[in-house]
Amino acid sequence: MKVTLRVWRQKDGDSAGKFEEYEAEGLNPNMSFLEMLDVVNEDLTTKGEDPIAFAHDCREGICGTCSCMIDGKPHGPETGVTTCQTYMRSFNDGDLITVEPFRASAFPVQKDLITDRSAFDSVVQAGGFITARTGSCEDANALPIGKEIADLAMDAAACIGCGACVAACKNSSAMLFVSAKAGQLNLLPQGQPEKDSRVLNMVATMDEAGFGNCTNQYECSAACPKLISEEFISKLNRDYLAASVKSAFKASAL
Amino acid sequence: MILDSKIPSGPLEKKWDKHVMDGKLVNPANKRKYEVIVVGTGLAGASAAATLAELGYSVNAFTFHDSPRRAHSIAAQGGINAAKNYQNDGDSVYRLFYDTVKGGDFRSREANVYRLAQVSANIIDQCVALGVPFAREYGGLLANRSFGGAQVSRTFYARGQTGQQLLLGAYSGLSRQVGLGNVRMNANHEMLELVLIDGHARGIITRNVITGAIERHSAHAVVLATGGYGNVFYLSTNALNSNVTAAWRAHRKGAAFANPCYTQIHPTCIPVSGEYQSKLTLMSESLRNDGRIWAPKKKGDNRPADQIPEDERDYYLERKYPSFGNLAPRDISSRAAKEACDEGRGVGETGLGVYLDFKDAIARLGESAIRERYGNLFDIYHEITGERAYQQPMRIYPAVHYTMGGLWVDYNLMSSIPGCFVLGEANFSDHGANRLGASALMQGLADGYFVLPYTIPHYLADVPRDPAPPTDHPEFVKAEEDVANRTNALLSNNGKQTVRSFHKRLGKIMWDKCGMARNRSGLEEAIKLIPELRQEFDEDVCVPGTADNLNQSLEIAGRVSDFFELGELMCRDALAREESCGGHFREEHQYPDGEAKRDDENCAHVAAWEWKGKGEAPALHKETLEYDAVKMVTRSYK
Numbered sequence: 001m002k003v004t005l006r007v008w009r010q011k012d013g014d015s016a017g018k019f020e021e022y023e024a025e026g027l028n029p030n031m032s033f034l035e036m037l038d039v040v041n042e043d044l045t046t047k048g049e050d051p052i053a054f055a056h057d058c059r060e061g062i063c064g065t066c067s068c069m070i071d072g073k074p075h076g077p078e079t080g081v082t083t084c085q086t087y088m089r090s091f092n093d094g095d096l097i098t099v100e101p102f103r104a105s106a107f108p109v110q111k112d113l114i115t116d117r118s119a120f121d122s123v124v125q126a127g128g129f130i131t132a133r134t135g136s137c138e139d140a141n142a143l144p145i146g147k148e149i150a151d152l153a154m155d156a157a158a159c160i161g162c163g164a165c166v167a168a169c170k171n172s173s174a175m176l177f178v179s180a181k182a183g184q185l186n187l188l189p190q191g192q193p194e195k196d197s198r199v200l201n202m203v204a205t206m207d208e209a210g211f212g213n214c215t216n217q218y219e220c221s222a223a224c225p226k227l228i229s230e231e232f233i234s235k236l237n238r239d240y241l242a243a244s245v246k247s248a249f250k251a252s253a254l
Numbered sequence: 255m256i257l258d259s260k261i262p263s264g265p266l267e268k269k270w271d272k273h274v275m276d277g278k279l280v281n282p283a284n285k286r287k288y289e290v291i292v293v294g295t296g297l298a299g300a301s302a303a304a305t306l307a308e309l310g311y312s313v314n315a316f317t318f319h320d321s322p323r324r325a326h327s328i329a330a331q332g333g334i335n336a337a338k339n340y341q342n343d344g345d346s347v348y349r350l351f352y353d354t355v356k357g358g359d360f361r362s363r364e365a366n367v368y369r370l371a372q373v374s375a376n377i378i379d380q381c382v383a384l385g386v387p388f389a390r391e392y393g394g395l396l397a398n399r400s401f402g403g404a405q406v407s408r409t410f411y412a413r414g415q416t417g418q419q420l421l422l423g424a425y426s427g428l429s430r431q432v433g434l435g436n437v438r439m440n441a442n443h444e445m446l447e448l449v450l451i452d453g454h455a456r457g458i459i460t461r462n463v464i465t466g467a468i469e470r471h472s473a474h475a476v477v478l479a480t481g482g483y484g485n486v487f488y489l490s491t492n493a494l495n496s497n498v499t500a501a502w503r504a505h506r507k508g509a510a511f512a513n514p515c516y517t518q519i520h521p522t523c524i525p526v527s528g529e530y531q532s533k534l535t536l537m538s539e540s541l542r543n544d545g546r547i548w549a550p551k552k553k554g555d556n557r558p559a560d561q562i563p564e565d566e567r568d569y570y571l572e573r574k575y576p577s578f579g580n581l582a583p584r585d586i587s588s589r590a591a592k593e594a595c596d597e598g599r600g601v602g603e604t605g606l607g608v609y610l611d612f613k614d615a616i617a618r619l620g621e622s623a624i625r626e627r628y629g630n631l632f633d634i635y636h637e638i639t640g641e642r643a644y645q646q647p648m649r650i651y652p653a654v655h656y657t658m659g660g661l662w663v664d665y666n667l668m669s670s671i672p673g674c675f676v677l678g679e680a681n682f683s684d685h686g687a688n689r690l691g692a693s694a695l696m697q698g699l700a701d702g703y704f705v706l707p708y709t710i711p712h713y714l715a716d717v718p719r720d721p722a723p724p725t726d727h728p729e730f731v732k733a734e735e736d737v738a739n740r741t742n743a744l745l746s747n748n749g750k751q752t753v754r755s756f757h758k759r760l761g762k763i764m765w766d767k768c769g770m771a772r773n774r775s776g777l778e779e780a781i782k783l784i785p786e787l788r789q790e791f792d793e794d795v796c797v798p799g800t801a802d803n804l805n806q807s808l809e810i811a812g813r814v815s816d817f818f819e820l821g822e823l824m825c826r827d828a829l830a831r832e833e834s835c836g837g838h839f840r841e842e843h844q845y846p847d848g849e850a851k852r853d854d855e856n857c858a859h860v861a862a863w864e865w866k867g868k869g870e871a872p873a874l875h876k877e878t879l880e881y882d883a884v885k886m887v888t889r890s891y892k
Contacts, residue, residue: 121439134704
C-alpha cells in the first residue's frame with residue numbers, strides 16, 4: 001500500500017514550523033505506524049535530507065514516549081492504543097495522513113513531532129508519591145486492601161504519562177493525568193496521611209505549568225490509550241474540595 | 255587485572271550480615287559532602303538514586319529519556335519474585351536461592367544469589383508502602399502466580415504491567431527527592447564517556463540530546479544502571495533506544511566485561527512478520543501457567559490449528575519435561591521451540607513459530623477467568639497480529655530478551671574501576687547463564703534499594719571529603735575531546751549507507767552465529783565478519799544533520815558503533831566457553847538427546863574480559879566459581 005504524509009516539520013523550539021508532504025510507498029498493512037515512519041526516514045536519509053524526528057522507545061504501548069497527533073487524534077484512529085500500537089491496516093491505500101506533534105502550551109515543540117512533557121514530572125514531584133523511606137516498611141500483608149479498591153487503584157495506575165489527554169483537550173487540561181496519579185494514591189490506605197497536601201500541591205503545580213481548566217467534556221478519556229476513566233476527575237474534584245475546606249478551617253491537632 | 259570478588263567468609267546465611275557489619279560507614283553529617291552520579295533511571299537507577307538521597311548523599315541522576323519514568327524496566331510484564339511464602343507452599347529464602355542458582359545453570363555466584371533471595375521480601379514491603387497496586391485476593395491479601403523454573407507460587411504481579419508499576423513506584427520516590435532538592439535530575443542527557451582521575455571513576459561526559467550540548471559532570475563515585483545490550487541483535491524485545499554505550503565506555507576505560515555471551519532468548523514472543531520489523535514483542539511467561547505449547551507432529555503440516563486433531567499434536571515441553579512441563583525455564587523452552595521448527599514442524603507463514611494454546615484452560619476455567627488473568631496480553635497480541643487468542647492459539651517464537659552478562663562487579667557491586675558501581679541488568683552478577691522469569695525486577699530493585707546503599711559507604715569512607723574534582727581537570731578535557739572527535743567523525747563521513755542498515759546486518763550476524771545455538775566455525779566466521787562490517791561502517795555510513803541540536807540519527811550511530819565492538823567480544827566469549835550452559839548452547843557440547851552438556855571441571859568460572867585497545871585481542875581473566883552450600887548438579891526439569 002501507499003499513503004501520502006503531511007508532516008509537521010520544525011527545526012527547533014525557536015523556529016517556526018510548517019507542513020511538508022512525503023510519499024510513503026511499498027508499505028505493508030502489518031507495519032506499525034512508526035515502522036512506516038522508519039521507512040520514510042531511511043529514504044530521506046539516503047536522499048541526504050533531514051529525517052523526521054519523532055519520539056518513541058518501547059514500541060509496545062507502555063513507556064508513553066510516542067506522541068503523535070494523527071489526523072487530529074492523539075495516537076491515531078484506533079481506541080485504547082498508542083501511536084506505536086497503531087498499524088497501517090487502520091488506513092486505506094492512497095490515504096492522505098496528517099501527522100503533528102501534541103499541541104499544548106505546556107508541551108512546547110522541541111523538534112518536528114517531539115514535545116517537552118516535563119511539566120508532568122513537575123506535577124509528580126509536587127505530590128505524586130507516598131513518603132515511605134526505603135527499609136522502614138511493615139510486612140506487605142500487614143495491611144489488607146480490598147480487591148475492589150486495589151483494582152480501582154490499578155485502573156488509575158495504568159496511566160503511561162504520554163500526554164494524549166492534554167493533546168485531546170481543547171483547553172489543554174491535564175486533569176485526567178493528575179487525577180489518575182493522585183487518584184491511585186488517594187484510594188489506597190497507604191496514601192491517606194498525605195492525601196490533602198498531595199491534591200493541593202499537585203493541582204497548584206498543574207496550574208503553574210500552564211495547563212488549562214477542565215470543562216467536563218472528557219475528550220481526554222476517549223483519547224487515552226489506557227482508557228482511564230473520567231470518573232477519576234470527579235474524584236480529584238471531590239478530594240480537592242475536601243482538602244481546600246479542611247485547609248481553610250484548619251484546627252490544631254488538639 | 256586482579257579480580258577480587260570480595261565475597262565474605264563464613265557460612266552462606268551469615269555472609270551479608272557480616273559484610274554489612276564489617277564495612278565502613280559514612281557519618282550522617284558527612285554524607286552530603288559526597289557527590290554520587292547515577293546514570294540510568296530504571297528500577298535499579300531510580301531506586302538507588304532515591305535511596306542514596308534519602309540517606310543524605312548529594313545525588314546527580316541522568317537519563318537519556320525525556321523523563322525518568324520511561325526507562326525500559328517499564329516494559330516488564332509478568333512479575334517479581336520474593337521469598338514471602340504467602341502461599342504456604344514451602345517457599346523459603348533458601349528455596350528461592352536454590353531455584354535461582356539452578357536456573358542460572360550453576361554459573362552465578364552463590365553468595366550474591368543468596369543475598370538477593372534474602373532481600374527479596376523487603377522489596378515487596380517497600381513497593382506496597384509506595385503504593386504499588388499489586389494484584390490482591392478478595393480478602394485483601396496479596397496474590398501470587400507461578401513462573402518458569404519454580405514449583406512454588408512466589409511471583410507478585412500487577413496485571414500484565416508489573417514492571418511499569420514497580421518503576422512508577424521507584425520513580426515516585428525519586429520524584430519526591432527531586433522535589434526536595436536532594437537529587438538533581440538530568441533528563442535528556444546521554445552518557446558518552448566515563449572520566450577517571452588517578453584510576454578512580456570521578457565523572458562522566460554527557461550530551462544533551464535536545465540541544466546537543468556536551469557537558470562535564472564530576473563526582474566522588476559513579477553508579478551505572480544503564481540496562482542490557484540485547485539490541486546488539488537489532489531485533490529484540492528491548493526498547494529501541496536501549497544500548498550498551500555507557501557500559502561499553504566504562505569497559506574501554508578498564509571495567510572488565512563479564513560473560514558477554516550469556517544472552518537470554520525468551521521463548522514466548524510474537525514471531526517476526528516482515529523485513530521492516532523494528533522490534534519484537536514479548537508475551538509474558540505467565541501465559542505458560544495456563545497455555546499449552548505445541549507443534550504439529552507432522553512436518554510441513556499447514557492445516558489451521560483447529561483442524562489438527564489432538565493425537566497429531568506434540569506438546570513437546572510436557573513430553574520432554576513432565577515435571578515442569580510448560581513451565582520449563584526459558585533457555586530450555588526456547589531451544590525446544592527452535593528444534594521443532596528446525597525439524598520442519600514450525601507453524602505460521604514463515605514456519606518460525608509454535609502454538610501457545612489456551613483452549614483447555616478456557617474449557618476448564620471459562621473465558622472470563624482467562625480474560626481477568628491475561629486480558630491485556632491477549633489484547634496486545636490482537637493489536638499486533640489481528641488474531642484473537644481466545645479463538646485460536648497464539649503463535650510464538652523465541653526472541654532476544656535479556657542479557658545476563660554485563661560489567662563485572664564484586665560483592666559490593668563495584669566494577670574493576672574503583673568508584674564505578676554497576677547495578678541491575680548492566681552488571682553480570684546474579685543470573686549466571688540463564689535468568690529465571692520474574693528475577694530481573696527483583697535484582698534491579700535489590701541492587702538499588704538494599705545492596706548499593708549498604709556497600710557504597712565502604713568505598714566512600716576512604717575518599718577524602720574534599721569537593722568533587724574540578725571539571726577543568728585535564729582528564730575531563732581529554733574525555734570531552736574524545737567525544738567530540740567521535741561525533742565529528744560520524745557526521746563528516748558523508749557515506750551512502752544508513753546507520754539502520756548496518757545495525758540490521760550486524761544483528762543478522764549475531765543472531766545467525768551467536769544466537770540460540772553456536773558453534774566454532776560460525777563464531778570464528780563472525781569474529782572475522784564483524785570487524786569487516788565495522789570498517790565498512792567507518793568508511794560508508796551516512797549520518798545526516800549536525801551535532802548542535804536534536805539529531806536522532808547521530809544518537810543511534812554512536813550506539814551502533816559501540817555494538818560492533820561488543821558483538822565481537824560476545825562471539826569471542828562464546829568461542830572461549832567450551833561447554834553448553836543456560837542461554838549459551840554450543841552445538842559441539844550436547845548429550846545424544848540434545849540436552850546441554852556443561853563442563854564443571856573446566857568451565858566453572860566467570861569469564862571477565864579486559865579491553866586492550868582498538869584492534870587488539872582482549873584479555874580473558876577467569877574468576878573461579880566456588881559452590882560451598884550447594885552441589886553443582888546436572889540441571890534436570892524432567
